[in-house]
Amino acid sequence: MEQSIKPAPPTAAPPDPVLAELLQSVVDTALAIFGAEASSILLLDTAADEMVFEAVSGQGQDFLVGSRFPGGRGIAGWVAASGEPMVVDDLRDNPSFDRSLAQSTGYVPNALMAAPLVHGERILGVLEVLDPSPGARSALSELDVLALFARQAAVALQVLLPRAPEPISADTRTRDELRRLLSEARDLLGE
Numbered sequence: 001m002e003q004s005i006k007p008a009p010p011t012a013a014p015p016d017p018v019l020a021e022l023l024q025s026v027v028d029t030a031l032a033i034f035g036a037e038a039s040s041i042l043l044l045d046t047a048a049d050e051m052v053f054e055a056v057s058g059q060g061q062d063f064l065v066g067s068r069f070p071g072g073r074g075i076a077g078w079v080a081a082s083g084e085p086m087v088v089d090d091l092r093d094n095p096s097f098d099r100s101l102a103q104s105t106g107y108v109p110n111a112l113m114a115a116p117l118v119h120g121e122r123i124l125g126v127l128e129v130l131d132p133s134p135g136a137r138s139a140l141s142e143l144d145v146l147a148l149f150a151r152q153a154a155v156a157l158q159v160l161l162p163r164a165p166e167p168i169s170a171d172t173r174t175r176d177e178l179r180r181l182l183s184e185a186r187d188l189l190g191e
Contacts, residue, residue: 019157023055026127026153031057033145035133038107040064041117041153042076043125051076051125059107059130067105074098075114076126083123085115085150087143113143115150119158127153 027039038058042051049071053064071077078096079086089111091097102108109130117124127150 020055022156023153024057026149027055027057030127030129030146030149034113034129036129037109037131039127039129041125041127042080043117043157044071044080044123046071051080054125060105064105069101069104074101075112076128079114079116079126080123083116083118085113085143085147087113113146115143115146117150117154117157119154122158124154124157126150 023041027041030036031039036058038056038060040053040057040060041055043054044050045052045068048068050068051071051073053060053067056064072081075086075088075094075096075098086096088094088097091099091110091112099108107130111131113129113132115127117127127146129146
């Protein structure tokens with residue numbers, strides 16, 4: 001059975017504007033830093049066992065937000081299930097890559113980097129960077145930067161998502177954690 005992306009239902013609730021802006025900022029920044037063709041954040045919908053495109057920059061940004069695909073599929077599914085980041089320089093040789101799923105989006109990447117969005121013990125989703133510039137591929141420092149972006153997004157998601165099991169208020173501790181993560185990202189980038 002071929003798995004494909006399901007478009008967002010026309011009756012889908014509009015996203016929280018603060019959350020949407022924050023996630024869009026993360027994918028826009030990742031796209032620019034890695035010189036990539038596309039970047040996306042996919043969140044887990046555990047009730048439906050699906051992953052949902054919540055923010056997209058670059059290829060697919062005009063139509064993928066809100067689209068869904070089966071939870072255990074592709075590299076994003078593997079990263080979400082394992083909680084481990086992954087860098088793949090050549091997707092043709094990777095058994096986790098679901099080519100038919102990628103084709104259903106209208107864009108088939110050659111390489112990607114993906115990191116889980118983890119907060120505490122909970123995996124919230126995955127940050128992907130598709131076709132990063134050749135200089136970014138497989139470099140440990142670049143994967144570290146991607147992991148920092150993923151941690152930032154996860155902290156913010158935990159703060160903003162109403163469905164979080166243990167809501168965290170946007171108090172001083174949370175703001176300090178976000179500032180610390182931004183500082184780490186700047187240090188890694190040499191800024």
